[in-house]
Amino acid sequence: MRQLIKKLLPNLLLVKLKCFISHFHQKTQPFFALSPFLTRLYFAFFNSAYQREQFSTLQGMLTYNKRIKSTREQSNPLLRRNIHRIEKGLIMRPLREVFALEYIEETQKAYELAYQSSTHQSEELAWAKSVLTKYYETVSLERSSLLTRLANEFSQLNQVDSSNVQYSNKTPYKHQELASNPLTFEQFSRFIDMRRSTRWFKQTPVCRNKLKQAITLASQAPSACNRQPYEFYVVDQQPLLSQVSKLAIGGAGFASNIPCLIAIIGDYSCYEHERDRHVIYIDASLAAMQFMQALPTLGLASCPMNWPELNVIDTKIARLLKLPNYKKTIMLIAVGEPELDGGIPYSQKKSAEQLVHFVDTV
Ligand SMILES: Cc1cc2nc3c(=O)[nH]c(=O)nc-3n(C[C@H](O)[C@H](O)[C@H](O)COP(=O)(O)O)c2cc1C
Incomplete structure (x- = not known):
């Protein structure tokens, strides 16, 4: 539509129209900002900036409902969330005799579906089996007829053919069993300083295996209810690489030098409710940071690239990467072997004094 208007209208008229629209927004925004309801009207009728996010969120919620009933998935977001809720229940103090009654049945149904599926990721299934086994060993089954029935069904199900679910202990463990800290504060500080946004790279292909190693570390980042609603799309082949690089607005001047781009993609189909729509950004950012930290240990460098909320570029990249509407x-993250004499901006950081607010009681 925009393109059509641009083609049809003479330039002068186009400039005047743009001025009028901008003037309209400036004049009316104070009125629409008076209340949340008026703001909603403004974004419903005069500003479509949130349209794509809302569309993707809704598409995600619909896809979630299909995914949790499908036997053709690798991962089930409901199973992941509920198994995590149960493992948290298993470490509660004091340990409750009965818990998870409100969602244990749906969890077990999700486990059954995953169990019957030939595509479900085996580690996720093994984790679910392990936690459910511990759950039924821990809760007082006699306190609830539902629990007694489900425990029996669970044990029968696992007797059918467990060959696709390797039993390994993936239940809660004690803090003292964690690996001991190998770094001093000074060593970690030096490690942190190894990552700086790097924009000049050698024109050598980036080893895909190294990327996988870094992604394995990224996957260890915390994520709300352990759902990990993100994926790393690696773009390292021409002409796709140049096509995607051109979309990165902040890549002006160095985009053509990037040997590999990683598009971090959020998946709205991990969520049942729109209240969780921002979790894709939070979880993906935590993983992205861990990914970028891992790269220098593999001889690689990176530069995160801004992805502004613009329908036009979102639509273009979705077409190039063949993303469904709910992703x-x-x-973007530019990745490559650093060119050693390439410049790095100093980028002065804020001090802890500027950033910290100790919230004391008065
Ligand atoms: C979300 C995000 C978007 C960024 N976008 C760009 C970008 O589009 N172009 C660019 O050259 N650098 C970009 N950067 C890199 C920042 O400029 C850089 O992180 C900052 O100056 C701090 O420098 P450092 O990363 O070397 O510590 C981005 C960083 C972040 C976290």
Whole structure:
């Protein structure tokens, strides 16, 4: 539509129209900002900036409902969330005799579906089996007829053919069993300083295996209810690489030098409710940071690239990467072997004094 208007209208008229629209927004925004209801009207009728996010969120919620009933998935977001809720229940103090009654049945149904599926990821299934086994060993089954029935069904199900679910202990463990800290504060500080946004790279292909190693570390980042609603799309082949690089607005001047781009993609289909729509950004950013930290240990460098909330570029990248409507680009990361004499901006950081607010009681 925009393109058509641009073609049809003479330039002068186009400039005047743009001025009029901008003037309209400036004049009316104070009125629409008076209340949340008026703001909603403004974004419903005069500003479509949130349209794509809302569309993707809704598409995600619909896809979620299909995914949790499908036997053709690798991962089930409901199963992941509920198994995590149960493992948290298993470490509660004091340990409750009965818990998870409100969602244990749906969890077990999700486990059954995953169990019957030939595509479900085996580690996720093994984790679910392990936690459910511990759950039924821990809760007082006699306190609830539902629990007694489900425990029996669970044990029968696992007797059918467990060959696809390797039993390994993936239940809660004690803090003292964690690996001991190998770094001093000074060593970690030096490690942190190894990552700086790097924009000049050698024109050598980036080893895909190294990327996988870094993604494995990224996957260890915390994520709300352990759902990990993100994926790393690796773009390292021409002509796709140049096509995607051109979309990165902040890549002006160095985009053509990037040997590999990672598009971090958020998946709205991990959520049942729209209240969780921002979790894709939070979880993906935490993983992206861990990914970028891992790269220098593999001889690679990176530069995160801004992905502004613009329908036009979102639509273009979705077409290039063949993204379904419920997936959303969160950011791009340029990756490559650093060119050693390439410049790095100093980028002065804020001090802890500027950033910290100790909230004391008065
Ligand atoms: C979300 C995000 C978007 C960024 N976008 C761009 C970008 O589009 N172009 C660019 O050259 N650098 C970009 N950067 C890099 C920042 O400029 C850089 O992180 C900042 O100056 C701090 O420098 P450092 O990363 O070397 O510590 C981005 C960083 C972040 C976290």
